[in-house]
Amino acid sequence: MPEAAFAPAIGVDAVEPGKAVKVTIGGRDILICNSQGAFFAVENKCSHADEALECGRIRNGWISCPAHGARFDLESGEAMNPPAKDSIATFPLRVVDGMIEVAAG
Numbered sequence: 001m002p003e004a005a006f007a008p009a010i011g012v013d014a015v016e017p018g019k020a021v022k023v024t025i026g027g028r029d030i031l032i033c034n035s036q037g038a039f040f041a042v043e044n045k046c047s048h049a050d051e052a053l054e055c056g057r058i059r060n061g062w063i064s065c066p067a068h069g070a071r072f073d074l075e076s077g078e079a080m081n082p083p084a085k086d087s088i089a090t091f092p093l094r095v096v097d098g099m100i101e102v103a104a105g
């Protein structure tokens with residue numbers, strides 16, 4: 001199976017530290033998150049009750065779900081505390097000439 005192609009998502013300057021911006025790539029809702037200058041791409045859907053994660057708090061490499069407070073590791077997508085048990089999807093991300101690109105095909 002061929003690797004998913006990277007597609008331009010958003011400029012690095014548009015995602016401030018501690019913030020997340022929603023983009024749509026390949027028909028998927030994806031959050032581009034900036035945790036202390038490191039960028040991550042995760043699915044914009046909590047694994048607990050499918051709520052959007054986009055207004056969640058971002059700290060030290062995790063995002064918290066605004067609905068019931070589950071936290072997810074931004075790198076691995078793993079759930080860090082209840083009520084979520086399952087991981088959320090994460091996507092490969094790279095920065096090219098100031099543009100964040102995500103492979104979410």
Ligand code: FES
Binds near residue numbers: 047065066067068070
């Ligand atoms: S929907 Fe995210 S913790 Fe419940």
